[in-house]
Amino acid sequence: MxxxxxxxxxxxxxxxxxLPLLAASLLxxxxxxxxxxxxxxxxxxxxxxxxSVQFIELIESLGSDGQGVFNGITISSTSAxxxxxxxxTSSTANLRLVLATxxxxxxxxxxxxxxxxxxxxxxxxxxxxxxRNVDIVSFMGLPTNGSDSFNYSGGSGAGLxxxxxxxxxxxSQTGQVPEPSSALLLSLGAVVLLTxxxx
Numbered sequence: 001m002x003x004x005x006x007x008x009x010x011x012x013x014x015x016x017x018x019l020p021l022l023a024a025s026l027l028x029x030x031x032x033x034x035x036x037x038x039x040x041x042x043x044x045x046x047x048x049x050x051x052s053v054q055f056i057e058l059i060e061s062l063g064s065d066g067q068g069v070f071n072g073i074t075i076s077s078t079s080a081x082x083x084x085x086x087x088x089t090s091s092t093a094n095l096r097l098v099l100a101t102x103x104x105x106x107x108x109x110x111x112x113x114x115x116x117x118x119x120x121x122x123x124x125x126x127x128x129x130x131x132r133n134v135d136i137v138s139f140m141g142l143p144t145n146g147s148d149s150f151n152y153s154g155g156s157g158a159g160l161x162x163x164x165x166x167x168x169x170x171x172s173q174t175g176q177v178p179e180p181s182s183a184l185l186l187s188l189g190a191v192v193l194l195t196x197x198x199x
Contacts (some may be wrong), residue, residue: 108175
């Protein structure tokens with residue numbers, strides 16, 4: 001009959017088979033979320049004309065801490081694979097990191113977080129960069145004028161723009177290739193050289 005109260009037996013116990021499942025689910029729900037690096041996306045790609053100076057900037061895209069497990073994971077291009085050799089020990093939420101060739105060091109005015117990317121890691125004429133099968137970006141005709149880079153918003157190549165390169169490392173230091181003061185010195189040197197040749 002509808003509306004009649006149901007009387008429960010307070011001495012009734014759950015079947016013995018369900019106790020281990022209940023205990024396991026309680027234990028697992030009490031554990032913290034596992035650290036990883038799956039919330040990082042490719043944010044900026046730069047190369048000079050011959051590929052000797054290259055960098056890839058990654059951004060932690062979801063505001064998540066605990067995304068510093070990089071040791072042993074890979075980023076690859078069509079012809080090369082790089083394996084990260086260390087984890088990130090700092091906070092990671094909304095940060096950026098720079099992976100760069102050794103020729104980048106000293107040019108941009110900042111220290112890359114990973115400065116051992118092989119020269120020519122990707123082809124500036126066109127390539128596909130795959131960060132641990134989490135973010136994959138394909139591009140054609142990367143700017144090689146020495147100052148511009150491809151910038152992405154939304155991951156996987158969505159919202160591609162070309163702009164002056166601005167690599168930003170984990171310490172939130174932003175540089176530029178070539179560093180503005182170096183570019184000025186190079187320009188002054190060229191002016192002096194032209195002046196001397198004319199005179």
